[in-house]
Amino acid sequence: MSTLFQRKSLFTPSVAERTLIYLALGGWSIVVLFPLYWLLITSLKLPIDVFNGPYYLPGIDFKPSLDAWQYVLVGDLANDTLRNYVSTVIVAPTSAGLALLLGMSAAYGLLRFQYRPRLGGILSFIGCLVLAIFAITLGVPWEIAVAAAVVLFIILLQTIGRRFQRSLANRDIAFWLISQRILPPVAVVIPIYVLFQRLGLLDTYLALIISYLATNLPIVVWLMRDYFQSIPLELEECASIDGASRYRIFWSIVLPLAVPGLVATFLFVLVFAWNEYLLALFLSGAKSQTMPLTVAAQNSTRGPEWWYMSVLILLMIIPVIAMAIVLERYIARGLLVGAIKG
Amino acid sequence: MHSRLQRLSSTMERIAGHVFIWPAVLIVLFLAIFPLIISLYLSLSRFQFVPGGFQFTFVGLANYNKLLFGSERNHFLGQMMGPSLAGALVFGAVLVFMAWRLVRYGQSGRFSAGGLFQRLVVDAIFGLLLWVVVRTLLSGGFPGTLVVTLVYVFVDIAVQYCLGLALALLVTQRLAGRRFFRVVFLLPMMITPVGVAYIFRMLTDTTKGPFYPIWSLLGLLNFSWVNIPWGARAAVMIGDIWQWTPFMFIVLLAALEGQSMELIEAALVDGANRWQTFWRITLPQVMPVTTTLILIRMIEAFKIVDLPNVLTSGGPGTATESMTLQAYIAWRTLDLGGSAAIAYLLLFLVTLIAVMYINVVRRRVAEA
Numbered sequence: 001m002s003t004l005f006q007r008k009s010l011f012t013p014s015v016a017e018r019t020l021i022y023l024a025l026g027g028w029s030i031v032v033l034f035p036l037y038w039l040l041i042t043s044l045k046l047p048i049d050v051f052n053g054p055y056y057l058p059g060i061d062f063k064p065s066l067d068a069w070q071y072v073l074v075g076d077l078a079n080d081t082l083r084n085y086v087s088t089v090i091v092a093p094t095s096a097g098l099a100l101l102l103g104m105s106a107a108y109g110l111l112r113f114q115y116r117p118r119l120g121g122i123l124s125f126i127g128c129l130v131l132a133i134f135a136i137t138l139g140v141p142w143e144i145a146v147a148a149a150v151v152l153f154i155i156l157l158q159t160i161g162r163r164f165q166r167s168l169a170n171r172d173i174a175f176w177l178i179s180q181r182i183l184p185p186v187a188v189v190i191p192i193y194v195l196f197q198r199l200g201l202l203d204t205y206l207a208l209i210i211s212y213l214a215t216n217l218p219i220v221v222w223l224m225r226d227y228f229q230s231i232p233l234e235l236e237e238c239a240s241i242d243g244a245s246r247y248r249i250f251w252s253i254v255l256p257l258a259v260p261g262l263v264a265t266f267l268f269v270l271v272f273a274w275n276e277y278l279l280a281l282f283l284s285g286a287k288s289q290t291m292p293l294t295v296a297a298q299n300s301t302r303g304p305e306w307w308y309m310s311v312l313i314l315l316m317i318i319p320v321i322a323m324a325i326v327l328e329r330y331i332a333r334g335l336l337v338g339a340i341k342g
Numbered sequence: 343m344h345s346r347l348q349r350l351s352s353t354m355e356r357i358a359g360h361v362f363i364w365p366a367v368l369i370v371l372f373l374a375i376f377p378l379i380i381s382l383y384l385s386l387s388r389f390q391f392v393p394g395g396f397q398f399t400f401v402g403l404a405n406y407n408k409l410l411f412g413s414e415r416n417h418f419l420g421q422m423m424g425p426s427l428a429g430a431l432v433f434g435a436v437l438v439f440m441a442w443r444l445v446r447y448g449q450s451g452r453f454s455a456g457g458l459f460q461r462l463v464v465d466a467i468f469g470l471l472l473w474v475v476v477r478t479l480l481s482g483g484f485p486g487t488l489v490v491t492l493v494y495v496f497v498d499i500a501v502q503y504c505l506g507l508a509l510a511l512l513v514t515q516r517l518a519g520r521r522f523f524r525v526v527f528l529l530p531m532m533i534t535p536v537g538v539a540y541i542f543r544m545l546t547d548t549t550k551g552p553f554y555p556i557w558s559l560l561g562l563l564n565f566s567w568v569n570i571p572w573g574a575r576a577a578v579m580i581g582d583i584w585q586w587t588p589f590m591f592i593v594l595l596a597a598l599e600g601q602s603m604e605l606i607e608a609a610l611v612d613g614a615n616r617w618q619t620f621w622r623i624t625l626p627q628v629m630p631v632t633t634t635l636i637l638i639r640m641i642e643a644f645k646i647v648d649l650p651n652v653l654t655s656g657g658p659g660t661a662t663e664s665m666t667l668q669a670y671i672a673w674r675t676l677d678l679g680g681s682a683a684i685a686y687l688l689l690f691l692v693t694l695i696a697v698m699y700i701n702v703v704r705r706r707v708a709e710a
Contacts, residue, residue, distance in 0.1 A: 013515055013516075013517070018517065021512050021515060021517060022517070024508075024512060025509075025512055025513070025523045028505075028509060028527065029523060029526050029527075032526055032527060032529055032530055032584075033526065033529075034552075035530075035541050035542075035545060035584070036529060038541070038544060038545060038552055039541060050550060051550065052550075053549065053550055053554060054550060054551060054552050054554045054555075056552065102365045102366045102369065103366055105362045105363070105365070105366065106362060106363045106365070106366035106367065108362055109359055109362030109363035110363065113358070113359035113362065113363075114359075115359065115363065126375075129379070130379060133376070133379055133380075171700075173363070173367070175696075175697070175700065177366075177370060178637065178641065178696070179693055179696065180370055180374040181638075181641050181642070182641055182644070182688070182692045182693060182696070183377065183378065183381065183685055183688075183689050184644075184645045184647070184665075184666040184669060184685050184688060185645070186647075186666060186669045186670045186673050186681060186685060187377065187381045187384075187669065187681065187685030187686075188377040188381070190380070190384075191377035191380035191381065192373065192376070192377055194380070195373075195376050210372075210373065211373060213369055214369050214370050214372065214373035214374065215373075217366050217369060217370050218370065219638055222634045222637070222638060223593065223631070223634060223635075223638075225634075226597075226630045226631045226634050227596070227597070227600065227631070229630060230597075230600055230601070230627070230630070245351065245354070245355055245358075246355060246358035247354070247361075250362075258600075260596040260599050260600045261596050261597075261600060263596070264592045264593055264596035265593075267528070267592060268531075268589060268592065268593070271531055271532050274532075274534075275532075275533070275534035275535060275537075277534065277535065277536050277648070291534070292534040292537075295534055295537050295540075296536045299540070304540060306540075306544060309537070312537075313533060313534065313537040313540075313541070316533070316534060316537070317529070317532045317533055320532040321525070321529065321532065324525050324528050324532070325525050328521060328525055328528075329521070331524075331592070331595055331596050331599055
């Protein structure tokens, strides 16, 4: 096992190179950290300190105050903050975890299996769906419309569907998945709102989890497909000869080797679900509001209340940073070293 | 009992392909197809309040017509000027290139009527797009939301990718403290986009922001750089680059860390230097991920809305307005049809670019 995780570095930079690298890394760190520093000191300012012009050093050119923190954490906003924080903590990791699970399976499927969905079947499916939606807008109860559409679809599939032999390939499925992200959220929110209203799921965690899952899945599929592709096929063939099932190969051989990619992808989808604003605005009411809504709500009629906003943004990024610190170590080299030699 | 279990496991083995893919496809289908159809319908209709409620009147292609040829044309496409010399030259060069590609396709032996038709359609659409860019950006006209969005997407992605790759390469070196940098570089991505937009609004404030001394030194205090179109656009792009470079960084980092070391070892034994190993071995290995990354970022970047909305409200005038922001503003003023029409034009444009991109770049690189 120890050879599996051995780390190798082939180049050791010289002193001059080291200095240059540190300069570059330090420079970008400043670019990244300065806005966050400004956020931190803004959270310690009183409104008057913000409006009187830029002050840079707490305790030296202005007197730091915990008023904003107090307002958000124990004052008037405390109940809202806590409730929305809990929603975010429930919704984001759940949907990110599910997206990773379903997405990595689909990615592996797209890489190792040949799918041949028939064009005729797809077209009749879309036709039936359009008919069903049309019927519902005309006032037909949705249960009846859906049932009729399903029956029609099966009939079409057995008759017309068999005539059209043209089929799509894996890359078409992959492209279809990613193309679902193209439509801007503005165009999507109203139909999704109506959909969840019909299903009676408005203002529930489930609605948010499902919609984040669906928006994140295409990204997981695409990223994981590339990471899986870099894993040598020989390993899977060996395991297959030894009698391991498809699931077992996927779970015990492919996944452990793809840990860096899995972690990077998970972090990204987690962050997306953690921060999503527009869908949350529409799908959640009093019970399931998430933190981005609280942040945006600090832009009141009196203009943005920077101090509260800063506190809330800082509160929001702390758990994600903790997660990144914990997970970062898994994005590391060496998992593949020696795996094939043995 | 035993044989039944065996039968079950062999069935499971046979349907493995379906088990892997169907859950994901069904969920995406469930949430994707409904909005697609509804938006299409909305884009063909007009939303109106009537006594006792509201209604949608079917208006055909009127919403699209308004954007492309009617009252919203200057807003969407931009204010056209006669092409300048430079613009005409660029446009002519691209036309010649397209013609050359068609001729080469005709000679290639894979010629078919359908293929020719496809190429002609794609070339025509790109030619029109370029014509709009040439007559607004390169000729002193005023670019509309379409052109501004294109500028955002191309500048942002180019800068983000180069920065992300450079940073990822640097932190894979064996250096003390590299784990610190790895986490720090991820930070901007973790802030909610609305929050990033407000942070940049704080930072770009010329009188209360931290860069006040610099502005006052340059005598720009009453000048408010966010009032100059290109200054405002630069502010939006800097914000976007700051926020999304980490995404490029983390994905490339994982790809670099996952690359197989045998090849590099072999190259070193053969006497390759560092520059050569990077170009010949490392870069080709991260190419598949790179193409995916650029595709994903491109799709997301076309939807840029929070930064221009919060930072400049699309101003000065409509100088920083992206297509999505235009759709958002139309939607807020209850022009649901116009909003959906912009969204559909965006869908059309991005799908076209994505298909082209996949055909030209990705197949060549990733599936070679």
